[in-house]
Amino acid sequence: MPTKPAGRSKKNPGRTAKAGARKSPVRTSASRTTRQKPARPLTRREVEELRRFLEAERVRLNEELEAIEERLPEVEQVGLDAGGSYDEDLVDVASDTFEREKVLAIENSVHQLLHQVEEALVRVEGGTYGICQVCEQPIHPDRLHALPYARLCIRCKEREERAAPR
Numbered sequence: 001m002p003t004k005p006a007g008r009s010k011k012n013p014g015r016t017a018k019a020g021a022r023k024s025p026v027r028t029s030a031s032r033t034t035r036q037k038p039a040r041p042l043t044r045r046e047v048e049e050l051r052r053f054l055e056a057e058r059v060r061l062n063e064e065l066e067a068i069e070e071r072l073p074e075v076e077q078v079g080l081d082a083g084g085s086y087d088e089d090l091v092d093v094a095s096d097t098f099e100r101e102k103v104l105a106i107e108n109s110v111h112q113l114l115h116q117v118e119e120a121l122v123r124v125e126g127g128t129y130g131i132c133q134v135c136e137q138p139i140h141p142d143r144l145h146a147l148p149y150a151r152l153c154i155r156c157k158e159r160e161e162r163a164a165p166r
């Protein structure tokens with residue numbers, strides 16, 4: 001009995017060679033022309049799924065922010081009534097400041113994420129979700145499933161990153 005070729009499962013070669021796939025997004029098959037075939041737009045069902053995900057994400061991030069903000073005020077007050085009464089807690093103040101900065105950094109990134117999620121939901125409402133904000137072509141569904149609040153297609157995103165590296 002001959003062994004079955006395992007080739008069937010390797011239907012999607014783009015997934016295996018992630019690094020090499022950068023230059024050639026999605027379907028390279030036919031055209032090597034400059035004009036790339038645009039990705040298919042999302043189906044309504046997919047938009048709906050992603051909308052639900054984004055809404056859940058918004059709830060989650062808001063809860064996270066609340067939890068973070070609960071931790072902040074007590075640290076803040078140390079600085080506020082700093083009239084001179086705090087020498088004895090100087091060590092505490094220092095570590096509180098450090099802790100506060102850490103918490104603020106986390107808060108900041110959660111805020112940014114929440115903002116991106118909210119903007120994506122606005123695009124869902126406006127019917128422009130899944131459309132690249134630069135070239136106005138559909139963003140590939142795979143990308144949106146990986147990054148539901150993506151506002152640029154992969155090519156424009158890469159271009160943007162090249163233009164303004166962090």
Ligand SMILES: [Zn+2]
Nearest residue numbers: 132135153156
């Ligand atoms: Zn684009």
